[in-house]
Amino acid sequence: MSDHDPSAFRRSALRTVQIEADAVAALAQRIDGQFDRACELLLATRGRVIVTGMGKSGHIARKIAATLASTGTPAHFVHPGEASHGDMGMITADDSVIALSNSGKVPEVVSLLPLLKRLGTPIISMTGAPASPLAQASDAHLDTGVETEACPLDLAPTSSTTTALVMGDALAIALLEARGFTAEDFAFSHPGGTLGKKLLLKVEDVMRGGEQVPRVMRDTQLAQALLEISSKGLGMTTVLEPDGQLAGIFTDGDLRRAIEARVDINNTTIGHLMTRGPKTVHPGMLAAEALRIMEENRISALVVLQEEAVSGVLHLKDLLQAGIA
Structure with missing residues (x-):
């Protein structure tokens, strides 16, 4: 490590930031009718929004569920592997599902599709593969694909998880605005935080x-x-x-x-x-x-x-x- 050029760290960091920034910028061209359809399905949901994904996509799914829940759209995360072993009971016909998978064919998620179809639960997918089984089975598909991962090996999910996260935020904010969600509403979801105290205490x-x-x-x-x-x-x-x-x-x-x-x-x-x-x-x-x-x-x-x-x-x-x- 003593022979390593310190500036190489910065070059690597700048390259990563640029690759991910370009990937996010490309999302603007994909906010289309499918995005509208996804919002309509989520707004019409009488139950809760279930967000699911495996591996790194699962971590992003958890964050999306938390963001939705704190901005006026009741939501929670369900692990797709656990869903196949009893947790499907958490999902009802009144719910809707947002499923994340960059490949669109991760087995744990794909195996849930027949069950969700039988329930009649609307499915919104985020994948980088519009022709994948998950995308094709969805009622609305959001393309979060990237040209390349920031990882120089093009293996570790980096750019793809960033675009999925941003797309999730775009959904949450579009729904927030459609619902007329206010700062006071936000405070009720965050009563222990500083904002909650500022907005709730009289x-x-x-x-x-x-x-x-x-x-x-x-x-x-x-x-x-x-x-x-x-x-x-x-x-x-x-x-x-x-x-x-x-x-x-x-x-x-x-x-x-x-x-x-x-x-x-x-x-x-x-x-x-x-x-x-x-x-x-x-x-x-x-x-x-x-x-x-x-x-x-x-x-x-x-x-x-x-x-x-x-x-x-x-x-x-x-x-x-x-x-x-």
Whole structure:
């Protein structure tokens, strides 16, 4: 290895990238009526989309199934070898099947064709051989063939698996758009992810409420208000009118300005120092939207109003703990 030219690694990598890029680019010429037919069959599926394939095609099939499932098309992977030994029970007449095989004649997949035909399950195939048994038996055939694999021996599935993966993504996105699938729908499929949290959590899920909310009346002396701020630990307090409506807020920033002005904390009411017209949100607002308001206004807390009454306070650290910020 010490005598190996390091630049040869890069030349090999660049050659691989170029071969696979050319293979993917060639797919654009094959998005035709067969692709339309495949989408129509998948959209009409009352059950689930079964994706199957052997070897490297099986790995790609698993990823395609996962992509479909997370973008609004219920799908799962079935191993063709296991299907011949009991797992055919996972497939029903209400399902449709996407079968991957570059040669179109891998025995484990081809052996399923009579069973699928008997069920009446629509078959969509992805092969590099339009004349193969799998392609000929399909209700829609998507040509994912390549001129050459990136492997210099033209043996290891490389370019062919890449084109199959891209074709699977093309199907998933076409179906997503046809279904009107939204970001909120995506979040429901990814509740544990960051996107899910951003799109599903509302202000009411993370805000401070009840006794956790700092409250003082507008005629409260600053010294007393500071005790409320300190006890609630949010660096701010809401300021209320005599009727309980929000009059304003008092924050650490307001305190700094009061100190700079040498205000007498024992003889000045909070109403003279508070910030009027503070930014507010409502409990049903998305937490991500509340975060945007904080970022745009460079503030760390928002008062939560419900029917004009203070129902809570949302602080930046609450959003951080919830994984939103």
